[in-house]
Amino acid sequence: MALVLSAPPAMRKLSRGTLWAVVALSLLLSVGFFSLLVLSGASKDFNIVGAILVAVILYIIVTFGMSRFVEGRRKATDRLATALVTSAFIVALLPLVSLVYTAVANGINRFDGDFFNSSMRNVVGAGGGGLHAIVGTLEVTAAATVISVPIGIMTAVYLVEYGKGRLSRAITVLVDVMTGIPSIVAGLFAFALFALFFGPGIRFGIGGAVALSVLMIPVVVRSTEEMLKIVPNELREASLALGVPKWLTVVKVVIPTAIGGIITGVMIAISRIIGETAPLLIICGMSTSMNYDLFSGRMATLPVFVYTQYSNQGTDTQAYLDRAWTGALVLILIVMVLNILARILSKILAPKGSR
């Protein structure tokens, strides 16, 4: 049987340039269409999300069609899948970019020396700053971390290294339940707890830290547990076979091997709680002046600062809104800096070399 091959389809290929041209064309068409809508008066503002969405759909259809025609069906399906995955990524990224952009654009107005230098004491209009809230957030979060990390890591060590049977299963279930506790409930718990000792109406920083710990501990336990589980059993056996007691094996072999992942987990937990507002509103309260003492008096924190600035706008509305946005921006920056620090730290501490 004779095989007749006319220019095998696999040989013909769409070039990268062609694909970028399609991207540009789709964007141009879509932007043109939406501009026309604005010009004709059909819509008031230029719809940027709509324009991008239409461009993406246009791109997917056109590349699929072209590829189907030039490269054949298998390649076309591949292009379609690639385009879908890429656009899913873009869609996922859009809110993030938009959020960062909004926070920076609005927050930059008051991102000045004054904001980092002064509190809101005796400020009713413009001016003032968030120093008291920044310090409060750092203190409360640090205290919550100091409470949660040892408890969380030790619980995880118990669950992975020692626990078996009913007790450890019960703890696992309880940790799972704790993960789902609404943050406002954690705040009420801390409030109720401290009201028992100090009477009703108690408000201080350490109470906020306790409330945040309730939220933070399960996250630390869960992530540490996962990290400890992936430490190879061979390392434990190697250490035990050298005549090292079990607790030293855990402290000096298992935890150092997993420390990179544990730090990342703690970081995620901190990021999770640093922006909590509701529990702090209850137990920390709000203050317009500096308060460095965790153990007495109301304490301002950034999330609550943002909330109060936004909800109680004074006569000079814009000044309050600006401060709120700057507070939000500072919060994002703090989380970012902590993340970078954690990455550097876990890089330094992580096991070196590869097998």
Added chain:
Amino acid sequence: MSKRIEVRDLNVFYGNFKAVADVSLTIEPKTVTAFIGPSGCGKSTFLRTLNRMHEVIPGAYVEGEVLIDGENLYAANTDPVEVRRQVGMVFQRPNPFPTMSIRDNVLAGVKLNNNRISKSDADDLVKKSLQGANLWKEVKDRLDKPGSSLSGGQQQRLCIARAIAVSPDVLLMDEPCSALDPISTLAIEDLIDELKSDFTIVIVTHNMQQASRVSDKTAFFNIEGTGMPGRLIEYGDTRTIFERPSVQATEDYISGRFG
């Protein structure tokens, strides 16, 4: 340094499952003893009972006696941690500690136990152990590099250096060459021959040529079927076992008729 091991009527269990039954044998000091047998016959399990590593697995326990120079490892007042300091172990897969340098890996037995050691003593110990494991020449210029940067065969010799650095009386090896290439295997076999002058060595192997090359005595384990416990079938001088085995099953296994 080197001690006699006597095993009396040992039964080994995983929970309700009896993995090894009725093993009695005596291992002389300064000899190499090889355990051979088909997969799942309990030879590794039995090996792990000799330094109480077996009971690390949840639900695992042992009945019977293991005497090292007359002292029962399973006596009520014996601390398993002490036992493991006397009876070292090398595992199937090389397992250097990834967080430690080559030097710290050798010193692991000392450092992990929080024992203090002077810098010069530590240097001597590292040198002696690595020389003992035939690794000194290859790594002496990079002792501060991570242990996991070495090749597989070097890693296994590092693990042997780590095991002999705590100066045990007995060295157990659980298929130490099964993850290695022929050249590294040869290096380890030569090493076993040298270590024999200082330690009592027990080695589990799947490789019958290896058993006949390195060992003075050989123990053949077998299993009657799945779910049945493994048993010690025959134990004697390696030459006798390989040339004139007295049990039919041993001959069948050695000549490659099963397993």
